[in-house]
Amino acid sequence: MSIMNSLSPRAVAAPESGIVEVVNYARGRQGLLPLWVGEGDLPTPDFISRAAMEALASGETFYTWQRGIPELRRALSDYYFRHFSVRLPVEHFYVTGSGMQAIQISVQALTSPGDEFVYLTPAWPNIAAALEIAGARAVGVELQFEGGRWGLDLDRLAAAITPRTRGLFINTPSNPTGWTATQKDLGEILALARKHDLWIMADEIYALYHFAGGRAPSFLDIVEEGDKIIFVNSFSKNWSMTGWRVGWIVAPPEMGQVLENLIQYSTSGVAQFMQKGAVAALDQGDDFVRANIAKAARSRDILCDALIATNRVETLKPDGALYAFLKIDGVTDSRRAAIDIVDKTGVGLAPGTAFGAGGELFLRACFLRDPGQIAVAAERLCDYIVKL
DSSP: OOTGGGSOHHHHHOOOOHHHHHHHHHTTOTTOEEOSSSOOSSOOOHHHHHHHHHHHHTTOOSOOOTTOOHHHHHHHHHHHHHHHOOOOOGGGEEEESSHHHHHHHHHHHHOOTTOEEEEEESOOTHHHHHHHHTTOEEEEEEOEEETTEEEOOHHHHHHTOOTTEEEEEEESSOTTTOOOOOHHHHHHHHHHHHHHTOEEEEEOTTTTOBTTSSOOOOGGGTOOTTOOEEEEEESTTTTTOGGGOOEEEEOOGGGHHHHHHHHHTTTSSOOHHHHHHHHHHHHHOHHHHHHHHHHHHHHHHHHHHHHHHTTSEEOOOOSBSSEEEEEETTOOOHHHHHHHHHHHHOEEOEEGGGGOTTOTTEEEEEOOSOHHHHHHHHHHHHHHHHTO
16 A cells, blocks of 8 residues: 555645645745735734743743633733723633634534535635545535625525534635625624524634724624634734734633643644733734734725726725735636746736635735835736736
């Protein structure tokens, strides 16, 4: 038996990231403008790094609380009070080694092999992969695309629910589409979950990136005692901490020991000095986040206005998140187009094929970068597009 044939079939079946494939193809090229992954152009701000360095220098390098250090859980509680107007006790918060691990642990807690979990697509590919690796079945429900805008068909979502369905994964504002659920949308989704006794796994990582003003609607605005909702989140986007790999879960306190055990048997907790940096991000970082949001809004307008003006791109300015999801006339293979675009323009885009059903004809561009860089990227892309 070959080495590959002796591996777990689920592990072997895990797909290569279509985003990472393009990144690896062109990483490090001179003059590259990398809009392919979901991160900005700024390094972690000094007040966060300094807090982590001071903790490291003072010897905070031992095993620590599996659920997160008390200071960080309190800071998370305060953050939600400031931005979501809810006061959740610290028992609701669990620190994880990235938002991706928050999703993995939640999947482990909520599903068994053979269960189904419904998600909205096009979607960040990691949720479907995490479910399938765990032995569950990821069931995609396509958002509607009309006139450059994405929308939810609740009947289509309801039709995807079967006796095997354990929950709904709802990412709003959405990566990659920018679709942002209204409070009415969220209420209808929650009513559907209650009717079928389903979990909701809510990915609200982009909640503050809401370009209509204020944060986006949240399930926290409508949740009631006993609702089965678990929230997954990350420090990556708000505070330029993508490389830190620190995230969190918000969950009913009754799940506490289960989540602690799953953390114990995966990473045994996040390094304490990194958690001290995360505390600084929450306690001192609101101005930095506001500046990031303002920059994203300016860059969104620059990129989308230029692309729309070619009359060859079907898209509208997204309501939330960090991405323009572009449908370019004449592009029928977005993977091939992403390779061609990076070769000919030096602009790195993610292919829509990476985001599942409904995304095949699209390309994703992250606009959380300096507006000047985005203007250059837009000029290069427009020149490419009009020559197709």
